[in-house]
Every structure is written in structure tokens, then in C-alpha cells.
Amino acid sequence: MKIGVVHFGWASAGTAQIVRTLIEGLSKEENTVYGIECNKTTKDIELKELSDKDLSKFGSHRYELSIFPQEVWKEKASTHANSLANLDKIILLGQVETDLKQLPAKTLQVPISIFNNIDGSQLTLGYDTAFNAIVKNIESVRDTASSLSYGKVRTFNVQIPGAGPSKLLEHTALAVEAVVVKDAKEETIVNLKQHIREKEANKEGYTFFIMDQTVNPEQLSEHFKEFDLDWKVVEIDDSQCGGPFPTALDRLLANQLKKAVVDWTLSDQPSGQLLIQDNQALFEEINSISEVVK
Template sequence: MTKSEKTNIRQSRELKKIGIITSGGDAPGMNAAIRAVTRAAIYNKLEVVGINHGYKGMVDADFRPLSSRDVSGILQQGGTILKTARCAEFRTKEGREKAYQNLQKAEIDALVVIGGDGSFTGALIFSKEFNIPIVGIPGTIDNDIYGTEYTIGYDTALNTVVQAVDKIKDTAASHGRIFFIEVMGREAGLLALNSGIAIGAEVILIPESTKDKEVFERYISKGYKRKKTSGIVVIAEGDKMGGAIKLAEKAQQENPDLEIRVSILGHMQRGGSPTAKDRIVATRIGIAAIEALLDDQQSIMIGLRNNRITHVPFSKAVRLKNSIDTDLLNMQEIINI
């Protein structure tokens, strides 16, 4: 099928039916977004199709209709009722062609993709190849997508980390131990940075910092021994010095007199009932996604700036990254004097 033929198909078809997918890592609040998109679409006389297992479901034609009743009672649920999965086939031209043909057979005119930058990269390529309108909703606990101050799931994950570490601090204080706590953030350290500040960590190690080695070694060699109390070191999994296990082993070898323990919070950070903030933001952005499609928007992500809805081209959302506020790093240094 040529590009002009695809364009003519799109121009000749009025927006009547939309598909929703959740892709990439799950995040609390995705179900709230599914609910908002579904009900906003139905309110505007559109049919809604849920696509199971992300892009894999598009390739496999794993579709199901969604009614207002189908999304009742999911607002408070973590995870995603549409499931998510990796799909190597969708990364090929042939796989995307198969997905497009499945959408055509199901008479799906447009897509709402809930996910992170990897999901939006796939959406951008797919939209360019087949001229299908796609609007993205940012859902990732890392809060690292360019063009939005907030991504769905971040507030819940942040509170999950804080609650877990508050409990760990109790046992750390009882035994006078240093705990090395690893949180998610392979390429972005905002979750580690803000959770570390919130729980009063002595050291916070993130991929974006250039002073990690200096700060870490200063604390281990002098800071802890001077205070002679328990300690908390929060480490983003993608920190350049290595993960919590590697750093703890190094610190223990160089300081055999210290009592060091490691706690990797892992996937518990992605789960749980979403906070009020995540539910509200997901609802706002979900409704805005439908409004954007009705306004003939294409290849954009719905974001928040200064608490106002914004439209960000996929090309910017996937190419650029949010930067860490250096004031937060300076604040951490001041507060732990």
C-alpha cells in the first residue's frame, strides 16, 4: 500500500473508533487513564477498543470492545487491565504492517498509547509509516519524559519508596548499620533524588550527578565515622558507580569495621494503588487525549506544564530528556552538613 493510498483512507474516514494500548513498564495510574480515555471517548460518541498486551496485541489482533461499565471499579487498581508486553515483531516493518492491517480490519481510526519514551518511539514510527493519528499519555515511574513536568505513576512510586525506607531506617538505627538502598532509575535519577531527600538519606547517587564518587567516599571514610549512627545511601540502579550490591561490597572491603546491608526495592515500586495525585492527573490527561484526537492532533504526547495541559510532539518527547534540577543536589549537600 502506497503512502498516498494510506492518506486517502485516513481522509475519507471520520473518527468513529479508537484503540487504547498500555506499553512498556506498568505504572500506577494506568488504569485511571484507561478509564478516563474510554469514558471521554464514549461521551463524544466514539467506540472504544482495548488492545491487550501493548504492541504485541496489535500484531496479534488481540482486541476487545470497552464500554463504560468495563472500566468501572479500576480507578484505584495498580497495574493495567490491558496488560503490557515486549514485541520484537513490532520493531520490524513487516510486523508493523501486520499491526496496521489488523487495525484496518477492526476499523480503528486512531490510537491512544499509554507508556514511556520507548512506547512513544514505536508510536512515532508507526504514525509516520501509516498516517494513523496517535496521541500519547506519559506513564512511567521515572518521570523522565521531556515536555511534561509529571508522568503517571511517579507520585505513587515515590511514596512507595519513602514508606519502605522509613521502615528500613528503624532497623538501621537499632543496629547502627548503613543500608545501601537501590531504587529504579536506569537512566534517570529523579525518583532516587526526591525519595532520598524525603527520607533524609546521607548520600544519594544518581546517573546525572558528576560528584557521586567524591560524595560517596567522603561519607564512607569520614561522615559515618564522625556521626557514629546509622546511615542510608540511596542509589539509582543506573548510577555510574554501579548498583547497590557492587558499591556495598567495595565499601565493606575498604571498611571491614562497618556494618553494611543492602536492600533492593525492585518491582514493588511499580505496584500498588495509585495516589490521589496519580488518579487525578491520569483522568485529566486521559480526557485531554480524546480532545486532542477530536481536534485532529497527531503524533503528540499530552503533558503538564505549570499544571496546564500541553501538547508535545513525539519527535521531541523521544529525542530529548528532562534534566535534573541542580538546586535539589545542592540542597542535599546543605542539609547533610
Template sequence: MNIGIINFEMAPAGVNQLLHKVISELLQAHTVTGIRLDAQTGLLTYKDYEEENVAGTFVDFRNLLQLSPLTEDITVFDTLADFDAILVIGPQQAEAFVRALNERLDRTNCLFIPVSIYRNVVETDQSLGYDTAINYVIDSILRIRDTIDSLKYPNPRLLGVQMEGNVPHQALDEMAVAIGGHVLNHDFDEQEVDGLKKALRKEFASGQTYAFLLFDERIDAKRIPGELLTDIAIDWKTHKIDESLCMGPEPTAADRILAMKMAGGIVDWLRNSQSSGKLLVKSRKAKVELY
């Protein structure tokens, strides 16, 4: 079987471990090729994994497959009709591409393998990369907390932790729970702001000298002290967390385990010669839902 693999837009922690496992398993009986769309030329380039030493350890393979940009022009991928199966790794937005590619390539089965650092993948319980990302964010905030705790300010310090990108409510909520912080969602209303004020006043009145507020880049950080919280005496400071730093470099144990489960689901799908679909994780098991 001739198998192609392409990775769109995002490669969070655990993707390289997944690729290593899948490729090393498949090379025993199949041809496996890495596919990349060059953003400059608009052409596809290929990597024959039979020529790579994929039998080595994970640490030796940090860049098994370079990222490709998502594009609306799908005609460039018509040449992939020579493959028996295409594995497509990427964020939720890439599923539309997979479905379109599946319609164009009659004899090629396509498998969408969703990954996300914010667990915003539709219909799945877990997403590869989320545990590593949230651990990085929490660890970063806790290090800041240790610094704040040793300093004195005229007013209580409110540290705004601004996440890059569009972060789902659930991800912000879980980060806030872990650090004992607060959330301001991009679609906030007056009631949510009033609730935030009430919670902050209660904490500061109890003697707490700092608090954390998590929000994403859809909110202008200057609006919070200058418009939304003008009636609370605070010392405001913003700390931005770069999305790229949440990608790794090394996956947590949870993401390593998830990567191996997903790799097993991919290999089973190929060995059973199933039709096109997407890989989901439900009840801690990876399984393919066919289109």
C-alpha cells in the first residue's frame, strides 16, 4: 500500500511521537511518504521515509514532517490520487479539506487526524497536545505567582494572562481552576463583568494581594483596567503567552500515551482498508468514525 502523510498548520506536542510510531509500523510492509505544500511555490514536495532512520529513538526525530499551510485551492492535491491512503493531521479547520479531498480522489481513502492545544475538536473527548499546552500555561503562571508573592504593591496586583489565538471557554475555565484564577471570555456581558468584580473585591477584602485573570487576544488588554474595572483599585499588569510555546517541546506523559493510542487507531484503520473518516478519542480509546 502506498501511504501519504501531510500535516497542516499545527504540530503540538505528541505529533512527532505519533508519526514515529505510525511510520515505523507501516514501513515493514508499505511505502510511506511525507507530503508538504510549499507556501512559496505552491508545489508539493515529498519525503520517502524508507530513506530515513525511523527505527531510532523519539528524541532523534523532532521534525519528521514539516507543516503545510491550509489553502482553498485544492487542485494542487490532485496528484495525490496515486496514493492508496492519505493521513491528514491538523486542527479542526482541516476537516473541510479532508472531506473535499475525499470527494476528488475516488480511489484514495483519507483519514483526518485532529490535533489541538485547546481541545476544540468536534466530537472527541481528548485532543493531542492539550495536556502539554495547559501544563505549560499553568507552570508559567505559577512561576509568576511566586514572584508576585514576594513583592509589595500600593494596590492589589491583578495580572492579566492573555492567551494568543481564540481560546475556547472550556480551556480558559480549566486553566483558571488550576491556578485559582478568573476568566473573562471574549463574548462577555455586563453580568459576567459584575460577577468578576464581586469575586475580586471579596478576595482583596480577605487580604489576598494578587489575582489572575485569563483572557485571549480577542479582548484588548487595555480595556480591562481602563474601561471594565475602573471602580476597583488595582495594580494592573499583562503577561502574554505565545501559542507556539504551548506546543512543547516535550509532550507530557498524558500526551505521549494519547499519541500511542491514536497511532494504534491509525494503523488498524489502514490494515483493515476502511473507507475515509476521522480519528476520534472516546472513552479513552481511539477509533475511526467513517464518513
């Protein structure tokens, strides 16, 4: 049996653990695991055989698959059947819109995302690590801000990954008592100005605005020239949200998911997706082969 695995980003340590377990669990059954990757030049799909012979030599990091750009996957959707025709099963690590009828094999989608935004799943692998990393980063900024007095409100604009509403954005703001900035519309600016006036009236030395990549903090500053502010921008990028050291919860989820992925691969179950409920990985069948999984 030939199994293809494609990685759409985030939680590299967790995905490496899943892929490693696939290779170890399937190699004894004379199965072959392929990494589905994107050619950087032609944007075509390429299959890279992943062998258990390299496990001891390279360790688990050997199986951190290159991230497949989601926009290329969507763009090349009509060619998937030809590119992946020799595979018996396909495993999608991460969230991407895909029409299962365009894939030539049984398919399993695994809930991996730092945004915790997969319908029906209480958690996604990578979210807890990203959430904790962002909060830790902001709290280190707070420690510095609280120890210095500038005689003005220091306004820290913290920009985190994402391009729209997400639990990561909302939960981060709640955890650090910050204001979410979703856009630069007039109503938003009025509310932010009132927030700063309250900080000035209470003689508080700093505040945090939290935004994703759809909001430009430098352009936002143009609306606040009437204030005497110390305007700061803190960018937290993708690389700071993952890394090789996942939280204990993400380790738990990775262990649950890797077992469920192998079990599905060795079974005769239909196409579907894994969901996390009460820290357990559950399989949900996709009822219609034409259904688009998001």
C-alpha cells in the first residue's frame, strides 16, 4: 500500500511525530509512505519516499515535511487526480479546503492548526503551543513596560499570525487583558481613542492592542497623532508560535492523533476527518464524497 502525507503548516514537531509513527507502524507491513511536496519552481506536486532506514540516522526531524502552500493546492486541484493517482490513501495534516471527489484515494484530514478553527473539534494540534508562546512573549514585554515610566502611555501593538477572526486572537487578548483591533474603521478608532483617554486619566503607563496581519500597526498610528504616545510595534511571527518544544497538552494530542492516523491507515474505513473531543481523537466519516472539507 502507498500512503501520501501532505503538510499544510503549523505544529512542525507534532507533524514530524505523526509521520515518524506512520513510517514505523507501516514499514513492517511492506507499505510505503510518501511526502507530498510542492516543487518551488514549477509548483507541481512531487512525491518523496520516506524510509524507515533513515530513522536512526536523522531522528524525528527528518520527517518535518516541507509546508505545501495552500493557495497552490487549491490552484492545482484539477490536477490532483493525475499527480496522486498511484496512492492508495492520502493524509492531510492541517486545514485546507479540498473537494474529496478530486482526490483519487481515500483521504483523512488531521486537525492541525494554531488557530483552533476546525468545526467540530474542541482543539487542534499546535494551538496550545502557539497560544502559550504568544502570551509568554507579551508578558515579557509587560515586565519591561511596568518597570519603566515614560510619563506617557506606551502603546504596544502586538501583531500575531492570522488573517481574520480566530480563537487565537480572541483568547490571547483575554489572557493578557488587551484590546482586539480587527480593523481601522471609524468606530474602531473612536473606541481605541476612548481607551487611551481612560489610560491617561488613570495615569496608567502602558496598554496592549492585539491584531492579526490584516491590520497595519504603522498605518493605524496615523489616527492617534493628537495623543502624546510612545507607539511600539511587536511582531510575533509563525516561527515563534511553534518550534521543537510543544506544550504538554499538544504532546498529548500528538500522541492521540498519531495512533488514530495509523489505525485509520491500516483499516478499511472510508474518507473522513479526525476530531479532538475531551482530549481524545475521534473519527468522523465524510458522508458525501463531493463534500468540501474545510
